[in-house]
Amino acid sequence: MEEGIKTTCLHDRHVKLGALMSPFAGYDMPIQYKGITEEHNAVRHEVGVFDVSHMGEVRVKGPEAEKYVNHIFVNDVTGAPDGQIFYGMMCYDNGGTVDDLLVYKVSDTEFFLVINAANIDKDVAWIKEHTDGFDVTVEDESPIYGEVAVQGPKAEEAVEKLLGLPVADLKFYTFKTIETEGETIIVSRTGYTGEDGFEIYGSPAYTQRVWDKLMAGGVEPCGLGCRDTLRFEVGLPLYGDELSADITPLEASLSMFVKLDKTEFIGKAALASQKAEGVKRRIVGLELDGNAIPRHGYPVEVDGQVVGEVTTGYRSISTGKSVAMAMIQKPYDKLGTRVEVRIRKKTFPATVVKKRFYDKNYKKD
Amino acid sequence: MSTVKENVKYAESHEWVMVDGEIATIGISDYAQHALGDIVYVDLPEEGDEVEAGETFGAVESVKAASDLISPVSGEVVEVNGELEDAPELINKDAFGTWMIKVKLSDPSELDALLDAAAYAKICEE
Structure with missing residues (x-):
């Protein structure tokens, strides 16, 4: 293990299970236990659990909490019911993306932000920097929370029966706090796999007990390897691939989360003008004719000219097809456009398709 | 745990070489397949292509x-294991029993620079 690398509260469990460990976002994290394919299929068809304790949590409190969150967040939390969750981004003035995150509305005066592990320091600094003029306090609670994600069609059964948590009534993208084992935990019906599932936030000791109960109940331990293949297949972005300081949410084809009709938010002017002019490039899906595998950074060409590059690519475990998300210049982003992906010394023909390679299976009723 | 096969030569980049006369048969080690995880695609040269010691001759892709x-030797590719096109997972099942290419050696002295099983096993332990 690298010197100075951080570990989550479940690290000893991963090592005991024989996981392949690797540094990710400053943490020594499990990439896989039995294998990416097996873990991926467990989440698609049964239930799996991920250690996501490395994720960051930030609590924003104060009389102007709602107004402040709306200032730093591109989605609109105005007047939302308590317990609602929003997905969206924080942007720079130029429209580039600071991070993508979930915002949990606790009350009009309290919000809970869940941010990417790799961006915790940057995000917390950004969030604190922009509180001037708002009556709010910001607390980085990342160190006090462990977190697991229980995902898959049998997630509800696992959380209810193995953990004894009442979650059947929880709607998609809502959360509740539950008093249990002497502490207040947070459970949300959210995830990053395209399947039904829950994310559970509690103390490190609670998180360890949750993990052990899920293991004893036969839930598949799942690593970051299949977390990426799962999110990719349903077209969900990963910061660093489909989003970055150089990529706006509009370019990432995430405009449905950007509420330009809001009074103001950081980046609004730049994003409004980008929308008016039309983006010059955007994230689309690619499907290769053959079975070579497109990877992050590989060039996409038309008539020998580079028109974009792959942001994430895999042989889809669920469909068996070689597919990618790619940032493509206009007008080659149109569905059905024929392009070529350069893989090592050769090019391979591909077609522009929708970036959802597998249908989501959320429980929305 | 991964195994190291006796009586074959190894490159530090985890390819194995078995020599029969002037033909070198090349694959990747059990340690390498284990580190890669589920192999889903193998990109190999074609018969008649030239490979050079220390140069890339293809790629092996896991899900991730x-x-x-990297070719441990120089020479002409005289045979390619076509089975791997449809069944790359054979490498995971039996890395030493699953060859990738056969090369007609142009400079057999290159073999002297390769590692024996004991020296390779040490590299895998590090």
Whole structure:
């Protein structure tokens, strides 16, 4: 293990299970236990659990909490019911993306932000920097929370029966706090796999007990390897691939989360003008004719000219097809456009398709 | 745990070489297949292509990533294991029993620079 690398509260469990460990976002994290394919299929068809304790949590409190969150967040939390969750981004003035995150509305005066592990320091600094003029306090609670994600069609059964948590009534993208084992935990019906599932936030000791109960109940331990293949297949972005300081949410084809009709938010002017002019490039899906595998950074060409590059690519475990998300210049982003992906010394023909390679299976009723 | 096969030569980049006369048969080690995880694609040269010692001759791809294959020897590719096109997982099942290419050696002295099983086993332990 690298010197100075951080570990989550479940690290000893991963090592005991024989996981392949690797540094990710400053943490020594499990990439896989039995294998990416097996873990991926467990989440698609049964239930799996991920250690996501490395994720960051930030609590924003104060009389102007709602107004402040709306200032730093591109989605609109105005007047939302308590317990609602929003997905969206924080942007720079130029429209580039600071991070993508979930915002949990606790009350009009309290919000809970869940941010990417790799961006915790940057995000917390950004969030604190922009509180001037708002009556709010910001607390980085990342160190006090462990977190697991229980995902898959049998997630509800696992959380209810193995953990004894009442979650059947929880709607998609809502959360509740539950008093249990002497502490207040947070459970949300959210995830990053395209399947039904829950994310559970509690103390490190609670998180360890949750993990052990899920293991004893036969839930598949799942690593970051299949977390990426799962999110990719349903077209969900990963910061660093489909989003970055150089990529706006509009370019990432995430405009449905950007509420330009809001009074103001950081980046609004730049994003409004980008929308008016039309983006010059955007994230689309690619499907290769053959079975070579497109990877992050590989060039996409038309008539020998580079028109974009792959942001994430895999042989889809669920469909068996070689597919990618790619940032493509206009007008080659149109569905059905024929392009070529350069893989090592050769090019391979591909077609522009929708970036959802597998249908989501959320429980929305 | 991974195994190291006796009586074959190894490159530090985890390819194995078995020599029969002037023909070298090349694959990747059990340690390498284990480190890669589920192999889903193998990109190999064609018969008649020239490979050079220390240069890339193809790639092996797990679900997660592509890794270059480095040729331990120089020469002409005389045979390619076509089975791997449809069944790359054979490498995971039996790395030493699953060859990738056969090369007609142009400079057999290159073999002297390769590792024996004991020296390779040491590298895998590090």
